[in-house]
Amino acid sequence: MTERPLLEVRDLSKYFPVRGGMLRRVVAQLKAVDGVSFDVPAGKTFGLVGESGCGKSTLGRAVLRLHEPTAGQVRLAGTDITALGRQELVAWRRRMQIIFQDPYASLSPRRTVRQTIREALDTHAIGDNDGRNAEVQRLLEVVGLRRQVLDRYPHEFSGGQRQRVGIARALALKPDFIVADEPVSALDVSVQSQVLNLLAELQRDHGIAFLFISHDLAVVQHISDHVGVMYLGRIVETATAGDIYGEPRHPYTQALMSAIPVPDPKTRRERIVLPGDVPSPIAPPPGCPFHPRCPQAMDICRVQLPPTVNVGTADSPHEVTCHLYDEADGVRADDS
């Protein structure tokens, strides 16, 4: 570890109480995020993949404290965000922003593009009136929208254009970290690649770090430096994009990779079809949460949660949480 990562997430958990019965007592905890740790270095992208309900969106929101975490720490540039009071948090929010999946739902239909983008500048009292107007125009240019759209409303735009407005809004406070939650999933293929290129360009030009959340493994590979695979509230494998796609180690990652339809009729791959469905996070199976669907499950998997093991090198860790790997394959990951 040479330089301290911009964002350090340690044992982060987010539980939602499940209420039931006549008295609406808490009868169970839904562990949407359960003890997750990862780093995002400055100017880099950490891709988070997983299927619906795995907790990836909750994790993204917990990192920003849009959901109050149940336990764990989130350090941005060394400061523990989770320990901040309301007032202090507002100041830190300038440094961390979010882009949502559906730009139609996340933009107010009653506000023009100008008002939407200016709002953050107004809230944080940045610059004077002329300064803010000039900044809004500059932001529009950065995301590739024409100046003429300033006084239009969201419904007048296509999905791709709306997402550009959402990106401009996120950029207004010059954040160094952005959570991008499925930012291209609602877009058509031909527009998807335009927006992905824009995000990559912003990272190059402004050194922004991204937590990029998506269910689309091809998109995540394209945009990410490091990738984490989530299943039922936990990260089961983390490595560089090259390692995780080149040599997936966790049986779940392997199944995910094999399930992606390849746009080439000549390729025929051996597919690992997983039996059954993702279990409920209210009553996760004992032991490794993946064992009921795992083609390689052993006896120990049914009773004991697997440890996280580094099967890569000290310089380029490849961490996998699975009983198939043990210290013999690499050093046991121990974060300090």
Add this chain to the structure above:
Amino acid sequence: MTSEALLSVRNLSIEFSTERGVVRAVDDVSFDVEHGETLGIVGESGCGKTVTALAVMQLIPMPPGRIVSGSIRLNGQDLLALPERQMRNIRGRDISMIFQEPMTALNPVFTIGNQMVDVIRRHQPMDRASARRRAIEMLEKVGIPIPDKRLNEYPHQLSGGMRQRVMIAMALSCGPKLLIADEPTTALDVTTQAQVMEQIVSLQEDYGMAVMLITHDLGVIAESCRRALVMYCGQLIEDAPTERLYERPQHPYTQGLLRSIPRIRRQRLETLPVIEGTVPDLLHLPPGCRFADRCPRAADECRAHQPPLIDRELTRVACFYPGARDD
């Protein structure tokens, strides 16, 4: 195109009246579906692929929709000329359809069993007990565990993948000759998507039925279709055997689409190739080729005239300058 095709669509045009004016959602589309084949229809949102499918099922709400011209023949019989009562006999028995979101297609207040028994008895003379046995048999075929228990459950008690399998079981319970699948796996996760697609392909082989698979996912088409149509702005712009479509796409739009999809690559690309610009508004279409504004090859001719579909070896393509891209 042969005369003995199972489904034969000719010069189909469909319009919708909207608050802003009349939109032509499908424009002069012609194609065939052969017996037992899997035909893919691919395109981005608003390209007319779903409207085309709904027209075959005669499920276009009229008004605001209107079939302006064309014919849809199933085994030679023109479906557009049939009264609704006869069409009801064809739906479910000869042609079935499954939708993207099975929750909206299933009735939430009836059990799975009730809904399946109704569909089966609608088309086959059977008492309730035998229809129930048939339903259990179908659920088994689509890989639903403990089917007799599932029959007594309501749609909300099933997972998304399970619901889609129930839809497939229901759609196939009367042995249709044509199954229309509109984005059947789009709402599902990748691992479930793989299960459901494999189910559709294997059942198709068992029953010898034809499948019209509508999707925006070029990966899904590549893995399951023998032939595919590409639609853009309501028009059919390319029709080719799948291998040829992916190896030698003729239309610049198809080429752009194939290049711009992010795919798992050995070497990561710095920037993804893109198709510049956006799909034109269906209310303000250009007079010439609808792709001209975004096309790297567009010439004056393209902006003035609409290119007709022409035969190029195994492909039909609507472009004045088709073929290999010049880069």
